[in-house]
Amino acid sequence: MRQRVAITGLGIVSAIGNCVNEFADSLFAPKAGIHPITLFNTKGFPVKSAAEIRNFGPFTYPDRKVAYAARAITEAIAQSFGENGVPREKVTVLSLGLKHNFVSFPEMVSANFITIGPDECAQQISKAAGIQASPWIYTAACTASTVAIGTAARAVADGEIDVAIAGGTSSCVSPEWLLTYALMGALNTDANCAAETACRPFDRNRTGMILGEGAGFLILERESSARARNAPVLARICGFGSSLDAYHVSDPCPDGAGALSAMNAALKDARINPEDLSAINAHATGTLKNDSAEAAAIRRLLDGVSHETPVFATKPFTGHLLAASGAVETIAVVSCLTQQKLHPTLNLVDVASDCKLNHVLKNRHLPLRYILKNSFGFGGQNACMVLEKGDSLDE
């Protein structure tokens, strides 16, 4: 990227915390957010667990993801700009990763399943969060919010815009989405599996992913701009890359070629080499095929360089937030950079033979500078981002 892009604010609503401090505390506790579903009765459903939002309060908007996004954006803006919000003279964009969602339970019945479209959702989020920002709406499956952040960062770096409110939101813990993903064979449908341990990326006994909900947003601006107003530089985005592999409509290329291409593109954009990475935050859904392909890609990336680069995954805490997963996990990465320690990959007890990597099994303190964030989606969509530690640690 031409100019360094600073992350000056973070906001989150997740199953392990409805603010960034609570979220980070849970990551390092460590404490998972996956529990038996309470949003609706799961009698007759093949899936009983999810990472639901708790203790959120009443919903003002019919779609939960609007409320989640508004809360997260408000927190991020307050951290970056204070109570006065983003100055009106700043050219601001709301860069948003969304799943084309059905109106969530229970409203979907009365609404006859008519969707709230992404544009309408963006409007509602802007109104609820009290922001004036042009909407950029990305619908790139599970890479959507990573693409939203990465492309917004490039626009900031190029001077096209001043401020990006970038992230994603999801409310996919609903009957129709659970059934959709269950029919695809992507979810853990093991009735004997305890909810807290249902998401087991890279484990020999992994059987599928667990859906989650929530939102994560970051405030992005040029570092020079952030410094000029004494804003906190929590971390930097210094590289972004994407690729297509079109191997299969829902399966990744088994040798990880598409994932590898996106990782290399992000490193090239950041102008660093694989050996410069302090760690990799894996997409790691807990499905047989994703984890195997991603592990193969990471091994190829690090081949001949270092097999000691730590790899860690966030979904056992938060569930899979689909379009919002990249944003929420990026905030986890920033938390790790800020605290100079990696959170563990929960529930990884017996590493699968096809997933051998230097996994982080418990909190690990180490000097962290660059962390690679991976996001991969159905249809062979791959997006990766390189984050660098923030200023407070340089000074």
Place this chain on the structure above:
Amino acid sequence: METSEYLQLDGYHFAAPTSLSVGSGLVLSEGTEAETTELTQETVEPKQLKIMAKPDRLLTQAALAAVKQAGLTDSDLKTDTGIYVTTGYQTGFGEFALPAARSFTRGSDTQDSELETNYWADFAKAVTESVNPRFLFASIDSPLFHVSKALGIQGPSVIMSPSAAQWFQVLRAAWRDLKDGKVRFALLCATAEMRSTLSRLQNARMNPSELRTPVDTATCMVLRKGTAPGRIARISLRRTRHPHSNFGELGSVPELNADAGPVTPSLAILLSLKNSGAKEIHLTRIDHDGALAVQVSRR
């Protein structure tokens, strides 16, 4: 209006040595125009054809035609080309869900927990037994998969939806990748199924006074850096209304008096180019989210 070689976005100016239309493809389903390569088992694998929803098929046709016209080779396509897509509402699950919703409609004020439990249990059973899994793959981002699969493209991608405003953001993303040398070619794509039940209901809810005829269509333009012909001379996006306001006046494709959703800008460009013989066009549109006015001008 004076011709200028730059893109203007919200007051920002930047050089844009990016050219339009070294190749283009346009598919209007049951419309008046069709310059396309028919999808056959020679061009697309049978398994892929089976899982294609209408916007997937339309866009893949348009992309094949555009790439053929541009003369791109397999090696050009593999990693030197990116795909940049705007797409509209997808039917997907909705074709099942709408009739299901009717058969499962019940009072929203029910307090009967047993009734509630049985309702969802019956719903789960019906979905599990009735849904054709291929509908599940007709998600909003599936056109991206099908184009990359059909053409073997492995480069970067962006997919946005569902309004015409997003088409211009996709154009900007393509331009940025061309400018930065991340790709040599960019497929600027748009596809929408505006005549589906779900799209009609959605539009009726959002724009009850809208009377234009919806059309299903897809376009694809091959962009590359710094060559003629068919240059977009100037594009300006300006905020005309507060994004929180209600939906603004809808634009249309003048030649068709039709609503093509997010395909509208590119459809208008291609139709104007075709009909007038010009290489540049003038287009004014206020997007339906009321946030942006878009103008493409030429001398």
